[in-house]
Amino acid sequence: MKYTDAHCHIFSAPAGNITGQVCNATTAADWGKLVQNADDRTHVCIGIHPWYIDSVTPDWADCMREILLSNPQIMVGEIGIDKYHPDIDRQIEFFAQQIEIAIEMNRPTHLHCVGAWDKVLHILKGHGPRIPIIAHAFGGNTAIMTALAEYNTYFSYGMRGDHIADTAKIAPVDKILVESDSDTSTAQAEILATATREIAKLRGCDVRELNEQINKNFTGVINYAG
Ligand SMILES: [Zn+2]
Known part of the structure; x- marks a missing residue:
């Protein structure tokens, strides 16, 4: 199968x-290198991860806008809020600022959220974005899934040890994605195959049909970005 x-x-x-x-x-x-790497199969996001907000230079937002403006296919990510990392208030500022840029540029946005869904939802509510939001390694509960569904959210699942988050069972089928979250291509295909198989098992559905739908969902996100 293709993943x-x-x-x-x-x-x-x-x-x-x-x-x-x-x-x-x-x-x-990472931005320059990623932009260079973009091609038919490699789709790219630029952003500041909540763990690394201290790494920025004062002109980061202008640079981000400039790159996005001249590259209409490039998305925003990964951005978000992580309760296990310091300075939540500053994380919130960075997230809000980057979401604003993503909405202004109309780009899909890849979200990292750990234990801070109330804060993320509060910011999304303020902006009411219709851009696709991709909740990476989604670990929220059913209530959070329902709240996020209002914001054109895709739920992306990877393997957590040997299992998949329970919500993969009830996620809207046209919003399911799979991910490796890997930094090397060595185990990439195997992680995606296992995740797809485990989601199909949870949902009691045909793995090939699910895989096709997941690939279609992926294409929807990519095509939105141009
Ligand atoms: Zn990541």
């Missing part, structure tokens, strides 16, 4: 049976 990887940090071409990968930045130092 798509909705969230990774790979700086090289994907494995052979992977038809598309979304490579996320964590710091501004």
Whole structure:
């Protein structure tokens, strides 16, 4: 089967049976390299990850806008809020600022959220974005899934040890994605195959049909970005 990887940090071409990968930045130092790597199979996001907000230079937002303006296919990510990392107030500021840029540029946005859904939802509510939001490694509960569904959210699942988050069972089928979150292509295909198989098992559905739908969902996100 052919797979798509909705969230990774790979700086090289994907494995052979992977038809598309979304490579996320964590710091501004990644942006130039990622933009250079973009091609038919490698789709790219630029952003500041909540763990690395201290790495920025004062002109980061202007640089981000400039790159997005001249590259209409480039998305925003990964951005978000992580309760296990310091300075939540500053994380909130960065997230809000980057979401604003994403909405202004009309780009899909790849979200990292751990234990801070109330804060993320509060900011989304303020903006009411219709851009696709890709909730990477989605670990929220059913109530959070329902709240996020109002914001054109895709739910991206990877393996957590040997299992998949329970919500993969009830996620809207046209919003399910799979991801490796890997920084090397070595195990990429295997992680995607296992995740797809485990989601199909949870949902009691045909794995090939699910895989096709996941690839279609991936294409929807990529095509939105131009
Ligand atoms: Zn990541």
